[in-house]
Amino acid sequence: xxxxxFKDRYDINDLVNIVEILRKPGGCPWDMxxxxxxxxxDFIEEVYEVAEAIDxxxxxxxxxxxGDVLLQVVxxxxxxxxxxxxxxxxxxxxxxxxxIIRHPHVFGDLTVSSTGEVLNxxxxxxxxxxxxTTYTETLESVAVSLPALLRAQKVGKRAAKCxxxxxxxxxxxxxxxxxIDELEEAALSGDSERIADEMGDVLFSCVNAAxxxxxxxxxxxxxxxxxxIRRFAAVEEKVRKQRKTMDDYTTEELDAIWNSIKHTI
Numbered sequence: 219x220x221x222x223x224f225k226d227r228y229d230i231n232d233l234v235n236i237v238e239i240l241r242k243p244g245g246c247p248w249d250m251x252x253x254x255x256x257x258x259x260d261f262i263e264e265v266y267e268v269a270e271a272i273d274x275x276x277x278x279x280x281x282x283x284x285g286d287v288l289l290q291v292v293x294x295x296x297x298x299x300x301x302x303x304x305x306x307x308x309x310x311x312x313x314x315x316x317x318i319i320r321h322p323h324v325f326g327d328l329t330v331s332s333t334g335e336v337l338n339x340x341x342x343x344x345x346x347x348x349x350x351t352t353y354t355e356t357l358e359s360v361a362v363s364l365p366a367l368l369r370a371q372k373v374g375k376r377a378a379k380c381x382x383x384x385x386x387x388x389x390x391x392x393x394x395x396x397x398i399d400e401l402e403e404a405a406l407s408g409d410s411e412r413i414a415d416e417m418g419d420v421l422f423s424c425v426n427a428a429x430x431x432x433x434x435x436x437x438x439x440x441x442x443x444x445x446x447i448r449r450f451a452a453v454e455e456k457v458r459k460q461r462k463t464m465d466d467y468t469t470e471e472l473d474a475i476w477n478s479i480k481h482t483i
Contacts, residue, residue: 220244233289234306237296254294261290262363319343341379353380367435370425378429390427397423445483452479 271280322328
């Protein structure tokens with residue numbers, strides 16, 4: 219057994235110590251083998267579990283999931299600490315300085331009158347500190363690893379800051395129709411690359427319309443998927459009450475059942 223002090227209550231320093239012990243020779247074989255790349259998806263999954271706890275308004279679950287995210291931060295930092303590039307103090311120092319610099323209306327002499335001004339200042343300072351001199355650089359800085367809908371919406375929002383945008387929601391919706399026409403032409407051609415390209419354009423145009431309508435496209439699609447599952451479950455339940463299975467029905471018959479319940483669920 220390693221030399222470790224058991225306590226009734228632990229703090230961030232104990233977490234750093236625990237991760238260090240797990241990574242040292244004589245620690246946990248699994249933890250010792252991990253790299254940034256090997257646990258990359260773990261980090262993403264933990265963040266989504268935090269989001270789920272927030273959606274459920276479950277404080278106990280949120281506390282637990284935030285702990286899992288914090289563990290990921292400490293673990294990745296420990297890997298860097300072993301290499302000698304930075305430690306947790308460096309991480310904290312950098313984010314503190316960032317927050318101070320990006321809040322001149324709190325830690326400086328700047329006066330703001332609205333949340334909008336705060337956000338505009340934030341983006342301007344962020345662009346300056348990152349050395350971004352063109353609008354293109356601000357678009358390229360949106361992480362490729364983000365969910366596609368979220369990334370598309372952020373890119374569209376940043377492009378809009380230089381005037382590259384639809385004048386209103388109606389125009390954005392019309393663009394969806396135009397892109398669908400092009401998708402239909404591509405589908406008739408049978409060219410798989412062209413179809414994929416036009417499908418991407420349709421999806422991107424839908425994201426732009428959502429943005430102009432003040433909707434979050436990621437949340438809209440999540441809600442639509444949940445709605446589909448609820449309606450699917452209702453169709454299957456109706457089929458089961460007839461002592462049949464879904465396979466006993468034709469597509470047209472299932473569509474008829476779907477249409478009969480979709481306005482009630």
